Amino acid sequence: MLNRFARALFTRIFTPVARLFLKWGISPDVVTIVGTIGVCVGALAFYPRHQFFWGTVVIAVFVFSDTIDGVMARLSGRSSRWGAYLDSTLDRVGDSAIFGGLVLYYASAGHSAVMASLALACLILGSVVSYAKARAEGLGMTANVGIAERADRLVAVLLATGLVGLGLPEVVLGVVLGLLAVASLITVFQRMLTVRRQAFEAA
Ligand SMILES: CCCCCCCC/C=C\CCCCCCCC(=O)OC[C@H](COP(=O)(O)OP(=O)(O)OC[C@H]1O[C@@H](n2ccc(N)nc2=O)[C@H](O)[C@@H]1O)OC(=O)CCCCCCC/C=C\CCCCCCCC
Numbered sequence: 001m002l003n004r005f006a007r008a009l010f011t012r013i014f015t016p017v018a019r020l021f022l023k024w025g026i027s028p029d030v031v032t033i034v035g036t037i038g039v040c041v042g043a044l045a046f047y048p049r050h051q052f053f054w055g056t057v058v059i060a061v062f063v064f065s066d067t068i069d070g071v072m073a074r075l076s077g078r079s080s081r082w083g084a085y086l087d088s089t090l091d092r093v094g095d096s097a098i099f100g101g102l103v104l105y106y107a108s109a110g111h112s113a114v115m116a117s118l119a120l121a122c123l124i125l126g127s128v129v130s131y132a133k134a135r136a137e138g139l140g141m142t143a144n145v146g147i148a149e150r151a152d153r154l155v156a157v158l159l160a161t162g163l164v165g166l167g168l169p170e171v172v173l174g175v176v177l178g179l180l181a182v183a184s185l186i187t188v189f190q191r192m193l194t195v196r197r198q199a200f201e202a203a
Pocket residue numbers: 002003006007008010011013028029030032056057060063064066067068069070071073074078079080081082083084086087150151154155158159162163166
């Protein structure tokens with residue numbers, strides 16, 4: 001949803017940064033890679049120690065590299081199949097680190113099997129959401145639908161985790177993770193139905 005409505009706005013916001021990076025001779029691939037490392041460090045160094053606010057701040061700084069890399073590629077006429085592959089593959093690494101960081105905390109010092117399970121459910125179902133689209137595209141179809149696309153999932157988990165880091169009760173994060181898991185599951189079915197329709201239309 002956000003991907004549709006906010007992409008143009010965020011492209012405008014980050015175009016000056018993208019131009020600056022290109023002027024400095026930085027390539028889109030470097031931004032993709034450094035951004036992913038930053039997200040992983042933010043998630044895995046801070047979340048397992050219950051430093052939810054600072055972890056979210058670090059992740060939020062680096063996560064927009066995913067918008068900037070694409071803008072850079074298009075501005076410089078360097079959009080490539082390799083870049084698309086690198087971008088999507090490293091997105092999975094960053095997403096796994098975010099939910100994995102929460103799993104690590106709640107499965108150890110946080111002592112909450114329920115919260116750990118909810119975060120794990122979001123990790124797994126979010127990956128299936130992405131796979132459902134990637135596999136469809138690999139078969140020459142599209143599955144560009146769903147109520148919980150990547151930008152939606154990230155905004156939900158980062159806002160809730162950041163706010164809990166600022167003092168909101170932990171149950172807020174539990175509710176958001178629960179809703180996100182359900183929304184991700186619904187998205188998987190939305191994508192499967194879209195692909196099924198195309199597969200039978202083509203037959
Ligand atoms: C000035 C800073 C402002 C910051 C404001 C922060 C406030 C946040 C509030 C709301 C957030 C709203 C989120 C908006 C969503 C953004 C929409 C968007 O742009 O989504 C899509 C993108 C990119 O997706 P993708 O990678 O698929 O596309 P690309 O454009 O990259 O194109 C891909 C093609 O490009 C080519 N290519 C790419 C790379 C490469 N190396 N080579 C290439 O050739 C190739 O052709 C590819 O096919 O972005 C995202 O999905 C990013 C996620 C954004 C969501 C982050 C949400 C963070 C929000 C909140 C955090 C709260 C923190 C608060 C902390 C404190 C709490 C109180």
